[in-house]
Amino acid sequence: MDAQEAKRLREAYDRDGYVIVRNAIDPALAAEAVGHVAWLLEKNPDLKPEDLHHWLVPNDPFWVRLVSDPRLLDLASVFIGPEVALFASHYICKPPKTGRAVLWHQDGSYWPLKPMEVTTLWLACGPSTRENGCMRVIPGTHKLELQEMKENREVDSVLGSEIEAKFVDESRAVDLELAPGDVSIHNPQIVHGSEANVSDQWRYGLTIRYIPPTTQITVEGAGCPFLFRGEPRPGINDYHPRPKFVEGKHYPFAGCENWK
Ligand SMILES: O=C(O)CCC(=O)C(=O)O
Numbered sequence: 710m711d712a713q714e715a716k717r718l719r720e721a722y723d724r725d726g727y728v729i730v731r732n733a734i735d736p737a738l739a740a741e742a743v744g745h746v747a748w749l750l751e752k753n754p755d756l757k758p759e760d761l762h763h764w765l766v767p768n769d770p771f772w773v774r775l776v777s778d779p780r781l782l783d784l785a786s787v788f789i790g791p792e793v794a795l796f797a798s799h800y801i802c803k804p805p806k807t808g809r810a811v812l813w814h815q816d817g818s819y820w821p822l823k824p825m826e827v828t829t830l831w832l833a834c835g836p837s838t839r840e841n842g843c844m845r846v847i848p849g850t851h852k853l854e855l856q857e858m859k860e861n862r863e864v865d866s867v868l869g870s871e872i873e874a875k876f877v878d879e880s881r882a883v884d885l886e887l888a889p890g891d892v893s894i895h896n897p898q899i900v901h902g903s904e905a906n907v908s909d910q911w912r913y914g915l916t917i918r919y920i921p922p923t924t925q926i927t928v929e930g931a932g933c934p935f936l937f938r939g940e941p942r943p944g945i946n947d948y949h950p951r952p953k954f955v956e957g958k959h960y961p962f963a964g965c966e967n968w969k
Pocket residue numbers: 801811816829831842843844901902903914916
């Protein structure tokens with residue numbers, strides 16, 4: 710990415726609270742991620758496809774390979790600087806007809822991060838459309854301070870909580886429709902969510918939350934810290950080592966021989 714493109718992305722993100730990058734990764738890698746989800750669901754039959762959480766990451770070479778892809782790290786560094794660590798990553802996949810909504814919320818309200826310097830890359834592994842419950846944002850709401858999220862158990866949703874309705878003007882919402890390999894990138898304060906999947910197609914999405922190594926995860930176990938670029942800071946975060954690929958134990962992927 711050249712400096713002019715980085716400037717364009719940064720300006721859009723600062724103005725709107727989000728930006729879309731098309732073809733951030735190649736379709737073959739996106740397709741491997743879809744296979745990974747099927748593999749994870751088979752290995753973890755008690756987990757719902759919306760709930761493939763960060764605690765699965767440290768012992769999963771493909772997951773670490775995917776979130777440390779240099780193309781994604783280059784993008785993250787536009788927003789958080791050249792040193793890039795992982796705070797957390799979570800597949801939110803919605804099965805046809807039953808995939809749950811994500812109620813309107815601000816991410817930062819849930820996160821034990823100090824300071825709140827963090828950006829999310831939302832990677833479309835398959836097509837993400839209005840019908841299958843793509844992510845939606847309200848542009849400009851990243852300028853709103855972090856609010857307390859309120860519990861809502863009346864709707865079957867992924868988070869079970871939401872921002873108060875007075876902060877949500879749905880008439881201004883933008884659907885982030887993405888093709889496999891595209892990413893949307895969003896600020897931790899932007900008001901966003903997604904609707905249930907009413908289509909007969911799966912929606913496959915991977916959230917990836919990047920921080921600089923100067924940001925501390927203040928609650929142990931709240932994330933899956935890895936340091937991909939830069940130097941650790943004393944007393945800030947214990948980073949996991951890169952997991953080794955073991956045939957028969959891990960999801961096989963292109964290049965897994967380099968992870969042994
Ligand atoms: O995947 C979704 O529908 C919502 C994602 C989200 O809330 C996030 O990445 O912060």
